[in-house]
Amino acid sequence: xxxxxxxxxxxxxxxxxxxxxxxxxxxxxxxxxxxxxxxxxxxxxxxxxxxxxxxxxxxxxxxxxxxxxxxxxxxxxxxxxxxxxxxxxxxxxxxxxxxxxxxxxxxxxxxxxxxxxxxxxxxxxxxxxxxxxxxxxxxxxxxxxxxxxxxxxxxxxxxxxxxxxxxxxxxxxxxxxxxxxxxxxxxxxxxx
Numbered sequence: 111x112x113x114x115x116x117x118x119x120x121x122x123x124x125x126x127x128x129x130x131x132x133x134x135x136x137x138x139x140x141x142x143x144x145x146x147x148x149x150x151x152x153x154x155x156x157x158x159x160x161x162x163x164x165x166x167x168x169x170x171x172x173x174x175x176x177x178x179x180x181x182x183x184x185x186x187x188x189x190x191x192x193x194x195x196x197x198x199x200x201x202x203x204x205x206x207x208x209x210x211x212x213x214x215x216x217x218x219x220x221x222x223x224x225x226x227x228x229x230x231x232x233x234x235x236x237x238x239x240x241x242x243x244x245x246x247x248x249x250x251x252x253x254x255x256x257x258x259x260x261x262x263x264x265x266x267x268x269x270x271x272x273x274x275x276x277x278x279x280x281x282x283x284x285x286x287x288x289x290x291x292x293x294x295x296x297x298x299x300x301x302x
Contacts, residue, residue, distance in 0.1 A: 145178065
């Protein structure tokens, strides 16, 4: 069973990703090399990957690779799904601020509680001149919930169980991700 799941994940990793207009993409959205990142904003491993993305991957590959974000909030994380919905709302108003939202929320995740999420998103809206009522309403918006659920279903179909899971140049990386491994996969893809 495990080998079947791994074979399916590898086969799905080989399918080229495309960038849709509603995708949050960092780096070069026109690149033929796509990295798809499944993440949960309440996940410590996702926080570590975000740091790697900011400090190493984007500076080195940002002009050559598209980094596509997908939401996969785990059921055991009490506020992750609502945060993903708010991130979608921010994206609709400013793709640039959506990156900032995800970066800041991941950095602050240890200090956020289910009851404190509303206050955190309100503060984010105030700091960034966004609608407080709009971002708070996003926490329960069924349209945004359906968009997040679509990512969850795609992740489940791909056999994803650990986060973050990163599909990069035909390789799958999960949970504790090593920069050198991702860099090698990208370097190989860029030289092909």
